[in-house]
Amino acid sequence: MTLALNKLNIQRASSLLHVPTEQLDLQINIDVLSNDELSDLKQSLPAGLKMLVQPLRFNVQWVAGDQTLKLDQEELKNVTRVIHLGTTDLDPQTATVLGFNEETRTYSYVPAYFVQNKGQWEVRIRDMQYSTYVIASNEQIDTSDNDSSINSIQYMQNKQLLALNQFKTDEPITRGEVAQLLVSALGANGIASKNTSFRDVTEEQSYAATAAHLGFVKGYADGTFRADRQVTREELASMVYRAIQYAGGVSVANSSAVISYLDHDSISPWATAHVQALTSLNLLQDTFGTTFEPKKAVTTDEALMILVRTLRSIEYVN
Template identity: 30%
Template sequence: MALAPEQTQISVTVAESNSEAGCLLTSMGARVLTAPVTVRVEAVTKEGQKMTLEPNMTNTLVLPESAADVQTKHLAGVMIDPVTKRIYPVPTTFAVENGKHTAILPTHGNMIYMVIENEKEFSDVPEGHYAKESIDTLASKLIVTGDSSDSFAPNRSISRAEFAALLTRALGIVPQADSGASFSDVATDYVHAEAIQAAAKAGLINGYNDGTFKPNAQVSREEMAQMMFNAMKFSGRVQTDGISAAEKTQLFARFADNNQISDGQVTQPPLSSKRE
């Protein structure tokens, strides 16, 4: 439905949602710090025609005074799909404004938004483990998940599909089955199918020249670097498509195995443009 801009008004509605969303989070052990709210943006014509919009907006939630005693690594912004009841992390900025602790969250259409206190640890990541703080922080923010509720398997390798799913969670990208991106070896019922499609649509990943993605293959270090670079571009952290040949030579000179780095990695966005 096309709407004439000169005859259209934009309506932004921020309202408290029902308590069911909070129950979903408390059931997983999190403490809900803010009331669940929905943000709905609509274009409305003089005739009453409506179209739901999904603009890039932010929503600021004021945290209770008790949040001042919570470490930021245990605070997380989340959004819940009111239809599927799925919970997704949201990239959230925590700040203090006029003496009040606030959380600034980007909005993603008709979702339910909240801030939670969540402290997650795994029994196989003990005190003294070099990556414990990073793992615990990312798990508390719902970005990484374990092999089970109590086990993270820190020494296990990660697959291409798992890393793509991790990036979508870190960036707050909501997986969608109808994203339009597909690979011949990723079935619609594959556990990470929606995340892979969403990552491809966002430009985080590309497949191989034969139309496959090889989701269960172990992701290499250079592939991870390329995917993270694409994620930085998606989030607006970098504005370039790569580095010059001279810069590449200078940067890679420090690595004794620099001759093994694929030319398609780091210097160009496609993840696997040089591969079959």
């Protein structure tokens, strides 16, 4: 487990536990599960998945005497969990990591990147909510054409990021759907943000407040978010760029890259640098043809293909 110590909020812990900072300890636990817990996990594992290695439970908390305090989600953003898998037979395209919520007894997608070094596999997990992780394989994933729109949808479904039949191809995607996807894809579901200036966001649309809090999305001048409004191509480019920025991946992007689209002059000034950056990262290649048509609505399959490319570029999936 790797922690960015300068990102830990020791003053928050001191205030909430009512002790001086010098009396605080940071406790890190990495535990295997009991046989009963392991049996429970196997029984509730989603259909089609096979457990690859022993699940592990990670826990980081502040300790003062008999008092404990969990790290908040912003602190957990800067915690990387690495699990060494050894020489196990693993395909990073079919493998996935799921977080197990012990309260709801359910599994959810967790951003994870598999790396092989000298024949040894390891997985790097980025998550801000769960502590118990199950590494599983789904042999139903078709890896023959990972960059097609259809396979992008299937890939995300089998990684447990999309619910089955959640989206249909060739249909416009909405601002709310993109915001929800970005929050889930970056493992930020655990960040609750009730404070929002959007006057049209309901409690069921809390992902919009989270996305705004994290800087993925912006609202309109009248204070609305308009979750049901279709996303334009230039809006999607800006949302994706901000998500990459949040994940710390914009340092390799070139915001002055040449845009080869024939209609590049029609891109709004506020989106030009974002389109340039995504172009430099090869995230838009062959998606929109020779013209960008910045005001045109984005289809679901176009958006998901770009999202899968984005997640790979920042090493949140393989």
